Amino acid sequence: MAALRAWIDQRFPLTEFIEKHLTKYPTPRNLNYFWNFGSLAGTFLAVQILTGVWLAMFYKPDTTLAFDSVQHIMRDVNYGWLIRYLHALGPTGFFFAVYIHMGRALFYGSYKNPRELLWWIGLAIFLALMAEAFMGYLLPWGQMSYWGATVITNLFSAIPYIGSAFVVWLRGDYSVGDSTLGRFFALHTTLLPLAVIGLLVVLHLAALHRVGSNNPEGIDLDKKGPAVVPFAPYFITKDLWFISLIFTGYLSFVFFSPDLFLEPINLEPANSLVTPIHMTTEWYFLPFYAIVKSIPNKFAGIIAMFGAILILAFLPYLDRSPIRSARYRPLKKIFTWLFFFNFLALGYAGAKLPVGGILLMGRISTVYYFLYFLLLLLIPGFEKINPLPREEQT
Amino acid sequence: MKIRLPSVHWQAIAALTVTFLFPLTIIAAETETSKIDLDFSTAAVKRGAVVFTVLCQNCHSVKYLGYQARLSAKDTQSAFGKAPPDLSLMAKARGRESAGEKYIYALLLSYDQTPQKNSLFPYIAMPPPFSQDDPERPAKAKDVAAFLYFAAEPAAAERKMLGSYVIGYMIILTVLLYLLNRKTWKRIKKKSMQ
Numbered sequence: 001m002a003a004l005r006a007w008i009d010q011r012f013p014l015t016e017f018i019e020k021h022l023t024k025y026p027t028p029r030n031l032n033y034f035w036n037f038g039s040l041a042g043t044f045l046a047v048q049i050l051t052g053v054w055l056a057m058f059y060k061p062d063t064t065l066a067f068d069s070v071q072h073i074m075r076d077v078n079y080g081w082l083i084r085y086l087h088a089l090g091p092t093g094f095f096f097a098v099y100i101h102m103g104r105a106l107f108y109g110s111y112k113n114p115r116e117l118l119w120w121i122g123l124a125i126f127l128a129l130m131a132e133a134f135m136g137y138l139l140p141w142g143q144m145s146y147w148g149a150t151v152i153t154n155l156f157s158a159i160p161y162i163g164s165a166f167v168v169w170l171r172g173d174y175s176v177g178d179s180t181l182g183r184f185f186a187l188h189t190t191l192l193p194l195a196v197i198g199l200l201v202v203l204h205l206a207a208l209h210r211v212g213s214n215n216p217e218g219i220d221l222d223k224k225g226p227a228v229v230p231f232a233p234y235f236i237t238k239d240l241w242f243i244s245l246i247f248t249g250y251l252s253f254v255f256f257s258p259d260l261f262l263e264p265i266n267l268e269p270a271n272s273l274v275t276p277i278h279m280t281t282e283w284y285f286l287p288f289y290a291i292v293k294s295i296p297n298k299f300a301g302i303i304a305m306f307g308a309i310l311i312l313a314f315l316p317y318l319d320r321s322p323i324r325s326a327r328y329r330p331l332k333k334i335f336t337w338l339f340f341f342n343f344l345a346l347g348y349a350g351a352k353l354p355v356g357g358i359l360l361m362g363r364i365s366t367v368y369y370f371l372y373f374l375l376l377l378l379i380p381g382f383e384k385i386n387p388l389p390r391e392e393q394t
Numbered sequence: 395m396k397i398r399l400p401s402v403h404w405q406a407i408a409a410l411t412v413t414f415l416f417p418l419t420i421i422a423a424e425t426e427t428s429k430i431d432l433d434f435s436t437a438a439v440k441r442g443a444v445v446f447t448v449l450c451q452n453c454h455s456v457k458y459l460g461y462q463a464r465l466s467a468k469d470t471q472s473a474f475g476k477a478p479p480d481l482s483l484m485a486k487a488r489g490r491e492s493a494g495e496k497y498i499y500a501l502l503l504s505y506d507q508t509p510q511k512n513s514l515f516p517y518i519a520m521p522p523p524f525s526q527d528d529p530e531r532p533a534k535a536k537d538v539a540a541f542l543y544f545a546a547e548p549a550a551a552e553r554k555m556l557g558s559y560v561i562g563y564m565i566i567l568t569v570l571l572y573l574l575n576r577k578t579w580k581r582i583k584k585k586s587m588q
Contacts, residue, residue, distance in 0.1 A: 071482070238579075244567050251557075267546070
């Protein structure tokens with residue numbers, strides 16, 4: 001075995017690679033459990049790719065066959081129901097992990113120097129993931145698949161001058177149809193998951209391993225000092241047990257309550273003549289859906305929705321405080337917690353019809369969503385910072 | 395030298411609480427909506443299949459189980475104005491968990507007051523499925539609803555059965571991995587006490 005290892009190492013940096021990126025990767029030992037969500041998201045990605053490959057063996061991307069082929073998977077394919085439920089509920093786990101992962105970065109200032117590039121690659125993954133989830137949702141060709149894709153592609157018709165031509169270009173037809181299904185299937189199963197998400201994840205890890213993990217204190221730690229430990233075994237066992245814990249929850253939904261995360265009306269085949277009574281999105285899009293619904297002008301709504309994600313890219317420059325962790329920034333701490341609850345409130349408003357109190361709540365939450373970034377820009381001027389701990393205290 | 399380490403215990407407890415308690419409240423809220431007493435037994439499904447073939451299959455199909463309607467969609471459309479829908483997935487398309495089964499049960503029995511029209515769903519074209527003086531109407535409706543719930547997801551029983559083994563395994567695995575993690579970190583904690 002050792003001889004084989006030596007033979008390979010002479011020709012390929014196998015041991016070096018494993019040591020650098022896994023076993024000996026220096027990791028701050030004071031990381032709390034909010035640092036577990038990156039590996040969790042990666043695990044969900046692996047589940048999605050594996051189950052997706054098996055679904056693609058039986059699924060038919062054709063408007064006359066798609067719906068039936070999903071039922072074929074659910075009924076006739078051995079354990080097809082299991083593979084499909086794992087895949088259908090996977091995004092719930094994936095976005096759950098990604099949102100907490102991003103919230104962690106926000107709270108502990110992980111986007112700050114020198115981790116700007118790491119943060120931007122992460123945002124690109126988030127955007128690709130949203131496109132991936134949106135396109136995948138069309139494939140079962142149910143009522144909500146069809147109308148969701150119709151409504152979302154239709155948003156782009158509000159772009160001045162080129163809007164309607166752009167929508168036709170996106171759909172490949174004047175309405176969502178066979179060519180839309182074909183291109184969504186192609187992108188969902190090839191380019192997006194492997195080239196975009198796969199490649200970006202590698203870049204994300206490469207950037208992380210250059211700059212090292214941030215930590216709850218937000219201070220720079222000496223990579224050779226006692227505050228930093230090798231990844232193996234400490235973070236292997238810590239990640240494993242936590243993934244196992246979250247997967248127990250995920251699998252209990254897959255086996256006992258998959259309905260909770262699936263829209264019943266999507267079990268009716270797509271029908272271009274009948275609109276569902278209540279249009280909704282998957283839960284992970286609801287906060288952004290609420291922003292669109294809160295703004296009376298359609299074009300302004302789209303700008304705000306994309307702006308809500310784009311503004312995150314400017315965080316390293318909006319938040320100029322030299323202190324990373326919100327633990328030592330009392331004002332940022334309060335506003336960031338408010339931002340998290342506000343995000344949940346946006347999600348709630350997104351799930352309801354935008355009338356009366358819900359509309360008002362959606363609008364106030366939309367305002368605070370953007371106000372938060374202005375506050376980050378302003379507060380370093382007068383925020384009283386708590387004393388930072390020294391490395392030995394971590 | 396005093397060294398602070400993250401306390402594994404309170405964070406583990408918090409993670410557990412969030413992961414399991416929150417979804418449980420959703421399930422509780424979902425299942426409390428209606429007080430209709432449903433029958434999920436295999437016997438009910440079998441009785442419902444018989445009732446379906448006698449009464450419903452004239453117009454309705456359950457195509458994913460191979461039940462074809464006896465009359466053509468064209469004929470039924472000209473008789474009632476609408477083509478009768480395929481019922482393969484209806485019990486799950488009308489509500490999460492058992493809500494769709496309750497929907498079908500309620501629909502079938504809401505012909506009482508105005509015999510020719512459905513009082514709960516005035517827009518549906520279907521005439522009364524049972525004769526109004528049939529004393530077994532509620533029992534038949536319950537069985538048909540059970541049959542259609544089965545038809546919507548025949549693998550559901552296998553799913554739940556397999557689920558208890560998987561979750562049992564996952565709980566044991568999680569506990570073992572948690573203990574393993576505690577053991578690996580003990581080394582560091584001991585070292586840092588010196």
